[in-house]
Amino acid sequence: MTALLEVEDLTARFDTDEGIVTAVDGLSYRVEAGETFGVVGESGAGKSVAARAVLGLIDDPGRIERGEVRFKGEDLLSMDESELRSVRGDRIALVFQDARAALNPVYTVGEQIAETVEHHLECDPEVARDRTIRLLDRVGIPDADARYSDYPHELSGGMCQRATIAMALSCEPDLIVADEPTSALDVTVEARILDLLADLTDEFGVAVQLVSHDLGVIAGTCDRAMVMYAGEAVETAAIEELYYDPKHPYTAGLMSAIPRVGDGRDRLPTIPGTTPDPIDVPSGCRFHPRCPFAEEACTRRNPSLVDPETGEPATIGTDRAAACLEYTDGLEGGLDYSVEIDGATGEHAERGGDCDG
Amino acid sequence: MGDSTESVLRVEGLKAHYDSTDGFLDRLLGRSRTVRAVDGVDFELREGETLGIVGESGCGKTTLARSALRLIEPTAGSVYHRGEDLTALSSPDLRDHRRDLQYVFQDPLSSLNPRLTAGDVVGEPLEVHGLATGAERDERVRELLETVGLKRSHANRYPHEFSGGQRQRLGIARALAVDPEVIVCDEPVSALDASVQAQILNLLSELQAEFGLSYVFIAHDLRVIEHVADRVAVMYLGEFVERGPTETVFEPPYHPYTEALLSAIPEPDPQWERDGVRLDGTVPSPIDPPSGCRFHTRCPRIVPDADYDLSSEVWRGVTDLTLRARETDDAASVTATRADPTETPWETFDGSVREEFGLPGTLPDADAEGALAEAIATLHDGRVEAAAALLDSAFTSPCERHHPAEYELDTGHGIACLRYDDGFDEESETLADGPE
Amino acid sequence: MSLRRFVLRRGLAVVPVLFGVSAVTFGLFHLTPGDPVSQVVALNPDVSAAEEARLRERWGLSGPVWRQYLEWLSNVLVGDFGREIRTGRAVSAVVWRRVPETLVLGLFGWVFAVAIAIPTGIYAAVNKGEIGDLASRVLALSGVSIPNFWLGLLLILVFSLRLGLFPVLPPSRLPLYHPETLRYLLLPGVTIGTAAAATLTRVMRTSMAEELNEEYVTAARARGLPERTVVFKHVLRNSLVSVVTLAAALTAGIVAGSVVVESVFNWPGLGSEFVQAIDRREINVVMAITLVTAVCVVLANFLADVLYAVLDPRIRYD
């Protein structure tokens, strides 16, 4: 069984003044039809590059060094431009972080959506316009008829994001790659947009690759997720396993660093240091300078993604994988952390109840 | 609130309005548009505490912080520091106070001169205020860098050579240089990654303990605010709608706006079900803020008029319909389907209007149903303005008529919402209000 | 704000500009010593002082500068530009006869500049860093650096004298709309337009290259639009926004250039007339030409502003 999207050994490099940056290094993952797949990581993890690479949208000075991006079994990276264009916007659509910047300021929002519809569905302008207005209405833009002729600067950030979601949906794609779609928005708007995305994935049966730095956003929307660090995947798991039983020290550290309402902690546990300089990544395990469990071996050997139970190398079909030497070589000290699930969910249950009151 | 003797900063009735009048012709024609970014805010910052100010973008929190330090000239109100009103001081006198009142920006890079080294950036305030020069200055700078978790050798680097978190540390070191009493932190961690954000938050709390600093901490992220603040003020459209000790603000009873903000936080827990209230739209324009309670255009708990027996959910729908009818000139835009109303049968039109605004097929209250049906029929005729007028006169919430005062629930916990008025009846969700 | 209000507002702003230009020119002219009367007097030593004063009185050259200016202004406002002191001809007639000549030359230069610059700029930006881009940049740089008069002389030398392709002297007798005029127009037109073309090319290239980096371009590609649509529909319109402003600003450069170029090519336009008028201290002629030029420049900028607002919907609201 091939998944809807299979990315294998994807490696993307950028030539910069300071040297070559390997933004994505040997990345493999899959997205199943209809599922929402999360990609989490901090800045510099390579998650946005990975998102764009799916559509072959890496511009100079970047290039895709090797790897395959198989969409329904066909490698997008070996397609020619015109074949690729017939996939872009039609079968796979992209949603950007800054929706307003992703819209051309000198054309109306409606025109731009209708343009996509006209191009891919080869229909009359009138038909495209009708379809656009229905889409705008579907994504919750009030008074869609009038908004059709609004320019991007006349809409709020949330409305712009709704419009680009309508644009992404316009040709009923199989996959939407959403790159930090809510990071620039207020929480209240974010919550609305995430609700909308969840509704639409149900309604249209579209799969979503959701890229975000926010573990809260990923938890609420995704079926499975992948954690990235310094250009590599460090952990992949079904969403509940990832949050309740993280296998990689970075995943665990990231989760504990988020302040939670009602947790009463005076100090936040932190991950010391910062994400590594992409020009000069640490030897061995890239996380070792910041990892509380790092041992001598970690500075020498780069752990590969393996099934944490068996230590077998992970393949694209593996559901649970982590890249830490603990699972292949065994660390002397082991990984010593625990996740308190009860306390956490207890909090939510309590607050959830209050909200209803 | 509280005892004024221990306050290090006291803000009273602060207003910051500015003019967004559109050039010469507008002024010639006497058209003026005043943006009421901050519209009458009081607060008091006590020694050693952190006051969190939270709200969506556009609520005026940054303008508030800047006008409180007179980085922006306030329009009205007073800011007391050491017994003197900053708004009344001349620039040289103000400078003296500025030493005690420092500001840390969201993006430190934009506030740092790219041609100065880290050492110069941190040392500049020392020189400006005549605190240290020469070798003494350099030594003090290196100490400060260490205090904020940077290396002494970093003094020779340029701002762009630092990572986001390090730059924020630099911004903090600069603020600390003059040994201030108060630091106003304007979204200091919102541009940072989660792991780095935690480092900076911890650093700020260590510094507070060590130097006895007081913070005004501005953020849009309630999780961060809850973590750092001793007291919290929730801001909406230029006003505080709720304030009090952190625990009381983050626990019921809530202001409906606080409640909505809280329920919007995405929890990093897959089993957590997002429920509770949802907020539509964005903060309205501060040029002509809504009448009565400024939140009434979005409030999910809006108080229904006592004349009708309607729930606040239904009332919300009716109010949304009223607002839409007021705004648009096209009757089609108020339906879920957007067919030309005059060409759709009345029942279909009526149904789709109700669907769009989440209203039941018949309102439970006969009078209300009568008024609504008449308005929808008017809309069906394409007379939008007339329909808006009908709705306006039939359905006016007390929330549109009264500007809620701040009701004090516990000591220091105040909520500006009519639901906490003595005249409010929980059971029927109505407010016994006299004619305005 | 509606486009109409925008146009109205910009239109109103023109008035003070014209007042300013005329006042400054008038003032400057009076700062330089000598006037036509003193020139006449120098030629006829027998003129008495009283007669001289009478002449000045008659030509409005006596009294403080501000009074002279106001007098001139009130005449202009009713459409009277005065007379040439030497010949007594109406200034408006003198100037009007020359306007078409210069207008044709300037327009030719301007069209030449735009026609060269926009395609070259697009090409260079799209193929940034490649050989064609480098070549266009070298050419543009040379175009900016070569002085007008030198380029004009060079063109005459090569194309007229050596190759004999174009006539050297202007069509003093030919009507302007005659097809033959084009042959006379080519060399001076190219001379006048070259610097503008070079500047415009550079701006077009930069602004296009900048726009190509915008997120909406990636977004347009991600929607599967053909590259042609992306470049010519999406990017071009945005890049033109800055080019339009500059193209208007260049009108002033072309006007200034026409003074030199008309002399080099002996073109019977406003530029030549202007030089002669200054030489003869004909204040009325100088003022009229200044005013006509100012109106042209202001008009060009005004058109650019309107076009700007049409191209970019955000402008109308600022």
Ligand code: SF4
């Ligand atoms: S391999 Fe070593 S450094 Fe890397 S995550 Fe595991 S314990 Fe930490």
Ligand code: SF4
């Ligand atoms: S006063 Fe009314 S509109 Fe305002 S917050 Fe309270 S219930 Fe909502």
